[in-house]
Amino acid sequence: MTKRSLLRVGIGSMFAFAISVAVASEARDGSTKAKAILLKQRVPMRAVAEEFDWMTKLYHYTPLLAMRDAIVRAGRRLKPGEKISNASAGWEHSSQGFKGHLISHWSLMTPHGQKDVYFDTGTFVDTPGEVRRQESARADYMTKMAPTIKFPKSI
Secondary structure, X not given: OXXXXXXXXXXXHHHHHHHHHHHHHOOOOOOOOOOOEEOOOOOHHHHHHHHHHHHHHHHOOOHHHHHHHHHHHHHHHXXXXXXXXXXXXXXXXXXXXXXXXXXXXXXEEEOOEEEEEEEEEEEEOOOOOHHHHHHHHHHHHHHHHHHHOOOOOOO
């Protein structure tokens, strides 16, 4: 190869690298509302399942596991005859608006500390009844999945 063609290849590869770094910096990693992970599913029940899949991929943890761990922690602190009172669920959820989009925000207490993740549901905040529909689907999903939680034999 001539010096000119080597120079072209070198400049081209640097240009391609610069573009990939710029795209990666704007990636939707769920760390902020602006970088919320765009969900593919639009049916609320499937969208919640997709959120749980993403949380599993990112943190190897879900709100169900956070709830189980919170119950186990509270149970271990109990003395015989006591009842669990105001124990934290280990997770929180909120639906928030950001630039007209409905953002699903999950906050989890994992074994590695507090984790927050944001999802762009792909719907608009001003869609009539959408927030209620999304929240209802989340409650149904959690109710459906709660019996699948496996607790350790001894708490």
